[in-house]
Amino acid sequence: MKKKSNKPKSITENGEREAPFRLLLAVLLSALAAGLGYAVLSLPSPPPGLSSHVAANLETSGVSNPVTAVLLNFRGYDTLLELGVLLLALLGVWSLGVAPEHHEPPPGPVLDMLTRLLAPLLILVAGYLLWVGAHAPGGAFQAGSVLAAAGVLLLLTGWRPGAGFSGLPLRITLAAGLGVFVVVGVVLMLLGGRLLEYPPSFAGALILLIEAAATLSIGTTLAALFLGGRPEAGPRR
Amino acid sequence: MIPAVLYALVGMGLFALGLFALIVHTHLLRKILAINVMASGVFLVLVALAARTRGAVPDPVPHAMVITGIVVAVSATALALALMLRVSAETGRAELPEEPLE
Numbered sequence: 001m002k003k004k005s006n007k008p009k010s011i012t013e014n015g016e017r018e019a020p021f022r023l024l025l026a027v028l029l030s031a032l033a034a035g036l037g038y039a040v041l042s043l044p045s046p047p048p049g050l051s052s053h054v055a056a057n058l059e060t061s062g063v064s065n066p067v068t069a070v071l072l073n074f075r076g077y078d079t080l081l082e083l084g085v086l087l088l089a090l091l092g093v094w095s096l097g098v099a100p101e102h103h104e105p106p107p108g109p110v111l112d113m114l115t116r117l118l119a120p121l122l123i124l125v126a127g128y129l130l131w132v133g134a135h136a137p138g139g140a141f142q143a144g145s146v147l148a149a150a151g152v153l154l155l156l157t158g159w160r161p162g163a164g165f166s167g168l169p170l171r172i173t174l175a176a177g178l179g180v181f182v183v184v185g186v187v188l189m190l191l192g193g194r195l196l197e198y199p200p201s202f203a204g205a206l207i208l209l210i211e212a213a214a215t216l217s218i219g220t221t222l223a224a225l226f227l228g229g230r231p232e233a234g235p236r237r
Numbered sequence: 238m239i240p241a242v243l244y245a246l247v248g249m250g251l252f253a254l255g256l257f258a259l260i261v262h263t264h265l266l267r268k269i270l271a272i273n274v275m276a277s278g279v280f281l282v283l284v285a286l287a288a289r290t291r292g293a294v295p296d297p298v299p300h301a302m303v304i305t306g307i308v309v310a311v312s313a314t315a316l317a318l319a320l321m322l323r324v325s326a327e328t329g330r331a332e333l334p335e336e337p338l339e
Contacts, residue, residue, distance in 0.1 A: 025260055034254035040245045040282070050298045066297035067304070067316070075301060081307045089312035095318040100322075141304050218308065226278040236336035 033102040062203025063134040072141065072207045076196035083214060086221050090174065099229035107157040115157045116193070122150035130215050132202065140177075140211040140218065147219025152226050166231035174224065177217030181210050243296045244285035263323040265331045269314060284285030 007228030054066050054074065071079050107115070114182035126143040137195070161170060184206055187197045198206050224231075255275030259268055280303045286300040323329040 003238075022261055025257060029253045029257050033249055036249040036252070037246050039240060040249065040286075045285070046291065047262075047286070047289045047296075049287075051290045051294060051296040054297050055294075066294065067300045070297045071304060073335040074302045075298070078301070078305055085309050086312050092316045096323050139304075141308055145308075158262050177243040179335060222311065222315075224310060228315075228319055 019193040035087065061208050062198060062200065062205075065133060065135050065139070068139050068207070068211075069139070070134050071141075072210060073196075073203065076181075076185075079214075080178070080181045080196070081182060083217065086179055086218065087174065090221050090224055092215065093225055093228065094230045097229050098232050099227045111157055115153050119150050119154060122135060122146050122153070126150070126219065130211055131208075133211065134208065140214040142210075142212070143215040144218025145222065147215060148222030148226075150225025151219060153221065155226055163232055170220070170224070171218055171229065173220045175217070177210075177214035180213035184210060241285045241288040241329045244288075248278040248285060249308030251275070251281060254278075263332045265317075265324065266335065269317045269321065271308065272317075273314060276306070280306060 030229040051066075054070060057074070058064065058066060059154055061073040063069050063073070124148040128136040128142060129146060131138075133142070186199060188199075189195055246306045252275050255273075255278060256270035258274065262268060263269065283303050283306075285300040286296075287296040290296045321331055324333070328334070
């Protein structure tokens with residue numbers, strides 16, 4: 001309301017709003033922060049939470065790490081849709097055009113050496129995080145982020161995916177996480193269960209299968225997002 | 238109990254600061270950074286409040302939500318940055334126009 005009473009262009013030379021507007025905004029947002037803080041302070045003291053439900057059903061989930069159990073078993077829908085969001089973001093970036101040409105200077109000896117040492121190590125760490133996620137902090141997202149870090153490091157040193165990989169193989173890798181997740185869900189439905197209701201005897205293996213595919217997809221997607229566009233050597237130029 | 242509430246309050250503060258920067262600044266990169274600060278505040282609130290549960294293990298449900306949220310925030314930021322680069326390539330300015338484009 002107050003913003004409208006100013007002149008329509010309330011932007012000064014350096015692209016920032018005028019002082020009275022900023023003061024009013026600061027007051028309003030302080031009130032908002034105070035209200036939110038009051039809401040936190042007045043939360044019920046024995047918090048209801050869901051940890052007792054998770055602990056009660058942990059045995060049937062196939063993994064012993066409660067966060068992984070929630071992520072891939074109890075709230076599997078969220079993770080499924082999230083992989084979809086990831087793919088959608090990449091589609092959005094790709095639809096904006098081909099990856100910009102970067103003529104990066106060749107890496108110095110330190111960066112070159114470091115990348116050669118770190119890239120295999122990061123892949124190893126990603127595999128470890130994926131495996132350890134079943135019973136300790138870790139899992140597909142952490143492993144995928146480490147994999148993406150290896151990819152970003154390689155991209156920074158001037159490496160680009162070759163023409164053989166940036167076509168169909170890249171697209172299959174990107175879609176593998178969501179694809180395996182959907183296939184597992186649909187097969188379980190056909191076998192008489194509900195969507196993503198794993199039978200307890202197979203749950204551990206199914207979760208590891210989904211997580212392995214998701215790790216590859218998350219790592220590749222994040223690294224491809226860093227590239228900032230479609231890879232040029234793709235078949236649909 | 239008390240440190241958890243303190244962290245949650247800091248998260249609220251980060252959220253308000255990010256919202257302030259989001260409204261005040263016109264440069265799109267600053268707006269994207271501001272949204273990321275707001276997201277960090279929300280994640281801090283969720284993780285902090287998860288530690289309020291009884292027992293040694295914090296509530297795993299907010300933790301799973303935060304892991305999901307971080308990955309979504311990263312990919313949304315990448316999309317926003319790509320859109321910003323496109324806007325600045327088309328108009329020469331990394332800002333949204335005040336009047337609608339003709």
